Amino acid sequence: MSIESKHGNACGRNGAWAHRRDWIKGSIGLGGIAMAEMMSGNLANAATSRADSDAGLPHFPPRAKRVIFLFMHGGPSHLDTFDYKPQLAKHDGKPLPFDKPRIQFAKTGNLLKSPWAFRQYGQSGAWVSDLFPHVAKHVDDLTFVKSMHGSNEAHGGAMLKVHTGSDTFVRPSMGSWISYGLGSENENLPSFITINPTLGHGGVRNFGSAFLPPIHQATRIGSTRAPMKNAKIENLASATATTPKLQQLQLDLLHKLDAANAGPEGLDAQLAARLESFELAFRMQMETPSLMELSRETATTFAEYGINGGPTDNFGRQCLLARRLSESGVRFVQVTHNYWDQHSQLKEKHTELAAEVDQPIAALLADLKQRGLLEDTLVIWGAEFGRTPTAQGNNGRDHNPHAFTYWMAGGGVKRGFSYGQSDEFGFYAAEQKVHIHDFHATVLHLLGIDHQRLTYRYGGRDFRLTDVEGTVISELFA
The missing domain is CATH 3.40.720 (Alkaline Phosphatase, subunit A)
Known part of the structure; x- marks a missing residue:
């Protein structure tokens, strides 16, 4: 079961984010699709190494959220x-x-x-x-x-x-x-x-x-x-004066570099979590x-x-x-x-x-x-x-x-x-x-x-x- 199907589509994404997802899907094949899927769902659930990814959380109706x-x-x-x-x-x-x-x-x-x-x-x-x-x-x-x-x-x-x-x-x-x-x-x-x-x-x-x-x-x-x-x-905040646009470019570059070195199953779980951070x-x-x-x-x-x-x-x-x-x-x-x-x-x-x-x-x-x-x-x-x-x-x-x-x-x-x-x-x-x-x-x-x-x-x-x-x-x- 995908993270997105469990937690709903993410909302509030801007155009630059959507463009990056499209770029990843079109440029690095299945590994990119997996990466894009992680980024499209709930952020804190994005790590790929979830042992219970098919368990259907929550397991039963919660009393507390x-x-x-x-x-x-x-x-x-x-x-x-x-x-x-x-x-x-x-x-x-x-x-x-x-x-x-x-x-x-x-x-x-x-x-x-x-x-x-x-x-x-x-x-x-x-x-x-x-x-x-x-x-x-x-x-x-x-x-x-x-x-x-x-x-x-x-x-x-x-x-x-x-x-x-x-x-x-x-x-x-x-x-x-x-x-x-x-x-x-x-x-x-x-x-x-x-x-x-x-x-x-x-x-x-x-x-x-x-x-x-x-x-x-x-x-x-x-x-x-x-x-x-x-x-x-x-x-x-960044230690140096950095505009949101420049930060976005820096993050895009990180994704490109890491995706280029990803294995056949996509990014390592720890690296994926670091990128999400x-x-x-x-x-x-x-x-x-x-x-x-x-x-x-x-x-x-x-x-x-x-x-x-x-x-x-x-x-x-x-x-x-x-x-x-x-x-x-x-x-x-x-x-x-x-x-x-x-x-x-x-x-x-x-x-x-x-x-x-x-x-x-x-x-x-x-x-x-x-x-x-x-x-x-x-x-x-x-x-x-x-x-x-x-x-x-x-x-x-x-x-x-x-x-x-x-x-x-x-x-x-x-x-x-x-x-x-x-x-x-x-x-x-x-x-x-x-x-x-x-x-x-x-x-x-x-x-x-x-x-x-x-x-x-x-x-x-x-x-x-x-x-x-x-x-x-x-x-x-x-």
Whole structure:
């Protein structure tokens, strides 16, 4: 099945583009026809090495069309945010009444109650701490997963596990797999964008494409801790003053040179993807400046997102840009905030960090809902792990991969719903446990993808995001 027949004819092509396609078809025979076919379909699906090209993606009707992943790097404490544990307050200062996990980053002491009060909100009666008063107003639109668990207590390994499914090997990220499977809804924009990502703890591997064609790696906007108002897409514009006409001639020359050296089956997949990246960058120059220009939004929108020069300004800009990108057809947008790693100063730093993200996240949910986008946009909030119920020092919590909380909204998940439980102190996932592989399988399923069928052959074997594991948690579906 051709890419064009699966995703529809591309629109908005100019005369020069059509002329180049005609030239390729008429000058280099079957290899040129194959190349032209790739360029005529959805851009992000143009790589020739798709293992599932005849699988008919999506595999079944999707509940969600796109994803916004709000990633809280460092590991917020589930026990101080969304997983209410009254036993912690009751037994504050006492020893944990069962054995601690064998893998532990540092020594912890006795049980530590949450410094924040929890209250019930909405018709669902969900418990949320005073850290998130704005998000709390939206609990009836959220599905909480309170039994997440992983296998690595170190930031680097846990980050990679969440993003790629593997904490030891170089693997494509979740966004790259989704890009590979579904492509972009807008041929002039990338299918995967990461906003202000952390460049530590696994770095670019967390949003890289590994052995998938490079067009499926994330396009980066800004970097962690950099002011979002100055963020941009690096290397998009030419280093020298170049007119669009001259750039078009340069791209034409590249195609001619590469086509002249193509084998009997056409261009190498990696080379084809590289050429498509050049073409994408050229088209992005026309579309991204207006998307990045947040000043086109109203003063009311700025106020709702907290874009006012205060503590919410930076993350507010990230969330607003995520909405604009998703609305414009970007398939997977990741928004990163850090550094939730309070081995000490839990009360002080969690208060500060939550104040930076609470209002912008709530504004994003309300904005998507008001625009009718939340219905088919899956919003995910989470981190690489949670924290221990036992104290590290006097006012801190250590890493805890054995139990943590995620929540989702929109995109076909239930509203006002909670799934799974950690134990009474929040150290282990106890009921309806959800491993990272299960979560990945579930996200892919919501997008209409069978996680066992989305594969890529590399090094003599078929790889997939969930490796040889993963169970779809259908109880989360609306």
